[in-house]
Amino acid sequence: MLSENEKLLIAGLVDEQLSPAERINAERLIKCSPEAVRLLELLRKDSKEVQLLKTFKVPAGLSNRVLVKCRQNVRGLRLSSSADSSWYQYAALMAAASVLFIAGGISYLCIQLFVNVGDPTNSGLANNENKEKSLEKAKPIFAKTSDTNLIQDKALNEKNMASAKPDLLKNEPDRSQIQSNEKARQKDGLLAAPSHEIISLTKVETPFPMLVRAEDLANAAESKFWSKTLKNEKSIRLEMVTKEPVRFLNQLKMQLGKNGFLSFSDVGTLVNLKNKSEKSSLGHLVYFEINNPEELSSLLGRNLPVTKEKEKASKAAPKNGNAVALDWIVISAATPNDSKLLKSVVGVDLLDQKNESRPSGFDSKSKSVKNALVLTYSQGQSLATSSEVKQFIEARKLAVPGKLRVLLVLRAES
Amino acid sequence: MALSDLDDKTLVSMVLKGRSSAFEDLLKKYHDRVYRLAFRLLGNTQDAEDVIQDVFTQVYLSLKSFKGNSSFYTWLFRITYNVSITHRRKRKNVISLQTGQGTDSAPEIALASDGSAPDLNLDREENKALVEKALGMLSIEHRACLIFKEVEGLSYEEIADSLEIPVGTVRSRLFRARLELRDILQKLGGTETK
Numbered sequence: 001m002l003s004e005n006e007k008l009l010i011a012g013l014v015d016e017q018l019s020p021a022e023r024i025n026a027e028r029l030i031k032c033s034p035e036a037v038r039l040l041e042l043l044r045k046d047s048k049e050v051q052l053l054k055t056f057k058v059p060a061g062l063s064n065r066v067l068v069k070c071r072q073n074v075r076g077l078r079l080s081s082s083a084d085s086s087w088y089q090y091a092a093l094m095a096a097a098s099v100l101f102i103a104g105g106i107s108y109l110c111i112q113l114f115v116n117v118g119d120p121t122n123s124g125l126a127n128n129e130n131k132e133k134s135l136e137k138a139k140p141i142f143a144k145t146s147d148t149n150l151i152q153d154k155a156l157n158e159k160n161m162a163s164a165k166p167d168l169l170k171n172e173p174d175r176s177q178i179q180s181n182e183k184a185r186q187k188d189g190l191l192a193a194p195s196h197e198i199i200s201l202t203k204v205e206t207p208f209p210m211l212v213r214a215e216d217l218a219n220a221a222e223s224k225f226w227s228k229t230l231k232n233e234k235s236i237r238l239e240m241v242t243k244e245p246v247r248f249l250n251q252l253k254m255q256l257g258k259n260g261f262l263s264f265s266d267v268g269t270l271v272n273l274k275n276k277s278e279k280s281s282l283g284h285l286v287y288f289e290i291n292n293p294e295e296l297s298s299l300l301g302r303n304l305p306v307t308k309e310k311e312k313a314s315k316a317a318p319k320n321g322n323a324v325a326l327d328w329i330v331i332s333a334a335t336p337n338d339s340k341l342l343k344s345v346v347g348v349d350l351l352d353q354k355n356e357s358r359p360s361g362f363d364s365k366s367k368s369v370k371n372a373l374v375l376t377y378s379q380g381q382s383l384a385t386s387s388e389v390k391q392f393i394e395a396r397k398l399a400v401p402g403k404l405r406v407l408l409v410l411r412a413e414s
Numbered sequence: 415m416a417l418s419d420l421d422d423k424t425l426v427s428m429v430l431k432g433r434s435s436a437f438e439d440l441l442k443k444y445h446d447r448v449y450r451l452a453f454r455l456l457g458n459t460q461d462a463e464d465v466i467q468d469v470f471t472q473v474y475l476s477l478k479s480f481k482g483n484s485s486f487y488t489w490l491f492r493i494t495y496n497v498s499i500t501h502r503r504k505r506k507n508v509i510s511l512q513t514g515q516g517t518d519s520a521p522e523i524a525l526a527s528d529g530s531a532p533d534l535n536l537d538r539e540e541n542k543a544l545v546e547k548a549l550g551m552l553s554i555e556h557r558a559c560l561i562f563k564e565v566e567g568l569s570y571e572e573i574a575d576s577l578e579i580p581v582g583t584v585r586s587r588l589f590r591a592r593l594e595l596r597d598i599l600q601k602l603g604g605t606e607t608k
Contacts, residue, residue, distance in 0.1 A: 008585050008586060008589055015563060046595060046596060047592075050545060050549065050561075051564050051565065053454070053542065053565050056446075056450045058445070058450070059449075059459065059463070062446075062463070065463070066466055066467050069467040069470075070441075070467065070470050
């Protein structure tokens with residue numbers, strides 16, 4: 001007759017959960033006890049029978065139903081507690097903003113110190129102003145705005161990728177907007193997806209700026225996404241992040257052509273595009289106006305290779321002329337900084353609708369004209385005198401008002 | 415890298431950072447196991463569906479309390495077990511008030527064909543049904559132990575963690591569950607299992 005411990009030992013053998021010493025004891029027991037052998041066989045048989053229950057049909061659409069239910073449940077609970085936690089969220093955001101600000105300041109001082117030490121002719125505080133000017137020139141024209149930085153950093157960190165910070169922040173951060181956006185997202189709990197997850201939760205209207213993975217965009221119903229996201233917008237900025245902006249700009253230009261746009265580029269841009277020179281000092285922008293947001297889907301959607309299909313793209317490179325993948329798109333409303341940018345590069349604030357003057361002989365036939373400005377340029381360079389830029393601006397005066405203005409900025413992923 | 419390729423702890427930390435699609439991934443990754451577990455514990459699909467909804471809501475709300483000392487799925491199974499117990503208790507009360515009966519009836523059978531020959535398949539299906547029925551007649555503690563071990567493939571330590579009992583108790587409980595199952599199967603007259 002087996003004792004209780006011996007039976008447990010045999011059961012442990014079936015489950016393969018014995019220590020080496022216990023295993024030796026159990027095997028010894030099996031060798032000398034027929035009862036132990038019989039128990040072992042029975043337990044193994046029953047174990048197999050129960051294991052067959054693994055094959056199991058889960059009802060179709062269960063995960064979606066559960067998700068919907070969770071959202072309903074969580075929303076109610078979250079809304080009731082949001083008031084208590086709002087001060088905490090605010091404090092956390094303020095702390096994060098402070099850390100970023102201090103880090104930026106320290107970097108700036110370090111760079112300044114480095115420049116002063118490295119250049120004996122310009123040492124001393126008296127020359128700081130000149131240094132600032134030279135640094136201003138040295139920083140990328142399309143340096144990320146800090147609100148975009150925050151979101152992108154978050155997304156990149158989540159992907160365990162190191163996010164490269166710009167050397168210097170060009171613009172003052174719009175903290176209040178970020179905070180209010182973050183608060184709005186957190187308030188709605190599950191219903192409010194973080195900015196870059198608008199694709200997976202298209203029912204949610206997430207406040208700007210939002211960061212969308214290109215691969216998500218390519219898999220989503222793009223036109224629905226764009227119309228939902230931009231239905232109330234008049235002018236937007238799309239910051240597209242890619243490893244090779246110049247080559248991507250080439251692709252984009254071709255894409256614009258396929259979609260009936262006439263691209264205007266100055267000679268310098270054409271040379272840069274032809275040489276495909278990926279200089280970090282180059283700025284890249286595309287400006288165009290469209291009748292509705294859905295048009296963006298054919299321009300930026302599945303027709304462009306995205307990260308997910310990077311391998312395919314690289315394999316198809318010889319045929320497609322080295323297709324470049326797009327990683328992220330940061331969508332935001334156009335800001336005064338964008339206006340400044342356009343003014344500095346093309347001499348006119350193309351996003352400004354207030355001071356827009358239409359010529360008296362407005363031609364309704366020009367409705368079909370679709371123009372785009374495709375520019376790549378060196379730091380601080382103004383292209384206002386370029387005849388192509390002038391042509392574009394002139395042609396634009398004939399365009400129908402009320403279109404969605406799109407400033408597309410290409411940025412290299414560091 | 416797709417979100418679904420990330421390990422559970424990374425996904426959990428992403429959810430805590432506010433990335434709800436990571437929660438979706440967790441849900442998609444485990445919903446079938448949670449549903450299966452709830453079904454085995456409660457014995458019918460409707461209750462299992464109610465439970466899985468409660469489980470994932472609770473998971474989302476209490477994710478902050480997940481410290482990562484144990485694996486995510488044992489934590490998830492613990493919640494599933496607790497929610498199932500609570501659900502069963504509530505249901506039992508309602509049913510006993512309505513009909514004077516409890517919920518320990520034999521469970522519904524939801525089996526998937528594995529593409530074997532029809533006659534062999536039939537035998538196997540019959541046997542499965544029998545085991546399923548016997549399993550449904552075990553006490554919920556014994557049932558949970560057996561399911562965790564045999565169906566979910568958890569180790570003794572993981573079962574102990576999921577059920578919040580010592581490993582020694584898992585051992586003995588599992589053994590008793592097996593003996594009980596054997597008795598029931600013999601009573602039910604399962605040919606293969608005798």
